[in-house]
Amino acid sequence: MRWVLNGLLLIALYLIFLVIRFPYETLVERSIATVEQATGAAISWTPESAGPLGVHMRDLDIQLASGAHLAFGEARLHPTWSGLVATLSQEGGIASVRLSHRELQLNLKDVEVDTASTELGITRLTGDLLYDLQSHGGSGDLGMKIPNFQAPLPIPEIPIELGAKITIQRLGGESAARAGSTVTAETRILGGQEFSAEGTVQITTQAGGGSPMLNGSLRYEAQQNRGTLTIGGTWENPTWSVNPNS
Structure with a gap:
């Protein structure tokens, strides 16, 4: 009986080691690179932490191909089997992101956007967008x-x-x-x-x-x-x- 318990303990310790050492941040970076390549956007951020509960970033900046700019003070991203899910937060606005190998889904709630347009200026966006990456x-x-x-x-x-x-x-x-x-x-x-x-x-x-x-x-x-x-x-x-x- 003791050897069974010892075996289970070793398996549990090994699984914990895998969870701790799992390359969460690398998977998130690959997913972000996929979005950049598919959309022409440029995305930068400051790493905060990475672990089983997800990847935490701050000062996430998104420069769209049109020249429009979005800035989020905080971002929490969670890798999934097919991509990631993320919540991006700024003062007064929030964006929810779901990324798979096939598509990008966005839900925006009062998100501030610098449109880079002389006439639109800084706006607030609300709505949903579905983008096929292929x-x-x-x-x-x-x-x-x-x-x-x-x-x-x-x-x-x-x-x-x-x-x-x-x-x-x-x-x-x-x-x-x-x-x-x-x-x-x-x-x-x-x-x-x-x-x-x-x-x-x-x-x-x-x-x-x-x-x-x-x-x-x-x-x-x-x-x-x-x-x-x-x-x-x-x-x-x-x-x-x-x-x-x-």
């Missing part, structure tokens, strides 16, 4: 709060809320970093009871990099008039043309 396509529903919208709309400067049902399509190339992609956004803009607009906007990234190109048309209604908004230029420096109905 086809480099995806879809989602996003809501954006824009406290200082700088576009030349036919209304006074007021906070704007933007909602969009988006579809992501790859244009071609060997990898997402080398290929362009098009984001089609079925967009609705609300400015209180004073302004509304809806229509389709396409955001096209280029294989060589640079700020994505914009192309779209929105039908708008304001207190004094209604008409069409035409959007062009780039994500960083968009152009707007207001065409009131005659």
